[in-house]
Amino acid sequence: MDEDALREFITARSGALLRSAYLLVGDRAHAEDLLQTALIKTYLAWPRIRDHGALEAYVRRTMATTATSWWRGRRFRERPHIEVPDRAEADPVDPRIEHDAMWSLLRALPARQRAVLVLRYYEGLSEAEIADALHMSRGTVKSHASRALTALRDRLTRQTTTDDDRTGVRR
Amino acid sequence: MSLEQRISTTMARAAEGVGAAGFTADEILHKGRTARVRRRARRTAAGVVAVVLAVVATLTATNLPDRTSQIPAGPTSPASPSPTLTGWPIPTSAPQSGTPAQDLGITIANGAEITSPHGRFTMSLPAGTYIIRGVHVVGGWVVTTESALHPQVDSWFQPSNGGRRSGWPARGGRPMATDWWWPA
Numbered sequence: 001m002d003e004d005a006l007r008e009f010i011t012a013r014s015g016a017l018l019r020s021a022y023l024l025v026g027d028r029a030h031a032e033d034l035l036q037t038a039l040i041k042t043y044l045a046w047p048r049i050r051d052h053g054a055l056e057a058y059v060r061r062t063m064a065t066t067a068t069s070w071w072r073g074r075r076f077r078e079r080p081h082i083e084v085p086d087r088a089e090a091d092p093v094d095p096r097i098e099h100d101a102m103w104s105l106l107r108a109l110p111a112r113q114r115a116v117l118v119l120r121y122y123e124g125l126s127e128a129e130i131a132d133a134l135h136m137s138r139g140t141v142k143s144h145a146s147r148a149l150t151a152l153r154d155r156l157t158r159q160t161t162t163d164d165d166r167t168g169v170r171r
Numbered sequence: 172m173s174l175e176q177r178i179s180t181t182m183a184r185a186a187e188g189v190g191a192a193g194f195t196a197d198e199i200l201h202k203g204r205t206a207r208v209r210r211r212a213r214r215t216a217a218g219v220v221a222v223v224l225a226v227v228a229t230l231t232a233t234n235l236p237d238r239t240s241q242i243p244a245g246p247t248s249p250a251s252p253s254p255t256l257t258g259w260p261i262p263t264s265a266p267q268s269g270t271p272a273q274d275l276g277i278t279i280a281n282g283a284e285i286t287s288p289h290g291r292f293t294m295s296l297p298a299g300t301y302i303i304r305g306v307h308v309v310g311g312w313v314v315t316t317e318s319a320l321h322p323q324v325d326s327w328f329q330p331s332n333g334g335r336r337s338g339w340p341a342r343g344g345r346p347m348a349t350d351w352w353w354p355a
Contacts, residue, residue, distance in 0.1 A: 003200055010196035019186035032193055036202070043203030044210065102181040121179040122186065149174060156174075 006046060009055055010039060017059055023118045024067040026107040034070070038062040060123065061133040064115045068134075071111035105155050113148035116141055294329050294336065313339050 014035065021031035021038075041062050042055070049058060106114060112134070119125045119133060127145075131138045172180075294302065296316055303324075304315040311330040318325075326339040 007196040007200060010199055014192040014194075014196070015190075018192045019189045022189045023182050023186055028189065031189065035192065036194060036199060039199045040203050040206050043200065044207055098177075099181055099184050102177055103185050106178065106181060106185075117178055118182065121175060122182040152178070153174060 005052060006043060006055075013056055013059075014039075017056070017063070020060060020118065020123065021063050021067075023122055024063060024111075024115055025070075026114075034063055034067055037066055041066070057133070060119075064119065064134055068111045068115060101159065102152075102156075105152055108155075109148050109151065113144045113151075116144040117148050120145060294327075300325075315341075 017038075018031055018035050021035040022028060025031050025034055038059050042049070042059050045058075049055065106117065109117070115134060116130055119130045120127075125133065127138050127141050131141045134141070136144075294312075294314060296302070297318070300316045300318050302314050303317050306313045308328070311328055311332075314327050314329055314336075316325050316327060324341070326341040327336040328339045329336045
């Protein structure tokens with residue numbers, strides 16, 4: 001086994017992969033666990049991986065499938081925030097608060113829906129590539145993405161209404 | 172900004188603060204090697220268990236109690252008498268005279284002849300049947316037979332005048348009779 005190639009890959013790409021892992025599980029410690037697990041699985045599968053140029057795609061795919069299986073098995077359970085933390089006196093257009101609110105909503109999504117969004121909007125994969133990565137049909141990918149976007153829109157609308165009520169804005 | 176753009180921006184910003192991984196490539200390789208050894212050990216253990224189970228199953232299948240195989244079937248020569256006949260209460264020997272075993276329709280010739288203080292006779296028995304016990308009664312013999320093909324014990328009355336045998340009442344595989352004789 002050519003361990004040197006794998007060592008170089010891990011050294012070069014572990015940072016980027018960890019960021020993807022973090023987006024998948026929403027927690028730094030779990031992200032590191034997830035990445036290590038995916039890399040060890042890759043090590044075990046190394047003799048069977050013919051196209052070493054597609055190694056990163058393999059690891060990302062393994063992370064996505066492992067994250068969803070962890071979620072199914074409740075190995076880790078993050079506490080989803082359906083309601084964004086109270087922001088009382090904060091400026092509603094503060095970009096940092098907007099980011100936090102959006103991030104909370106993204107973390108509250110089910111694992112598969114979040115995985116689809118991460119691969120689509122962070123990794124920039126096409127629907128076909130996501131379907132291949134997550135071992136699902138394109139129709140299922142579309143369905144997950146659509147549900148996730150609808151859920152996010154609904155929650156954002158609800159928050160905006162709540163904020164308007166709080167600040168006394170008339171509609 | 173569209174929702175998709177907001178998602179993309181939020182993810183990019185969230186990922187920015189993650190920092191570097193807290194492990195090295197060598198640690199991953201070491202864990203990988205350990206996992207590979209564990210996996211091989213598991214597979215080896217599973218293989219050994221499978222082999223042991225296969226051997227046990229084979230031995231069990233080949234050593235199942237086969238009652239018919241314990242009874243000699245087919246003709247036995249005087250030079251090599253069936254060992255299962257040894258120690259029977261009635262001395263059995265190959266017919267020295269009288270009707271040949273083939274004509275009697277029996278497959279175990281020396282199991283069809285009775286020698287007793289009251290005389291000697293060769294009994295006509297169904298194929299695959301042989302005598303395991305005999306008793307002299309008035310007018311003939313009561314004989315207990317066993318089938319080599321079926322674990323079935325029957326009792327017969329054999330007239331001493333050579334007439335045709337007939338069934339004899341039995342209970343628990345033993346004939347209802349008295350005056351048992353045993354070889355000297």
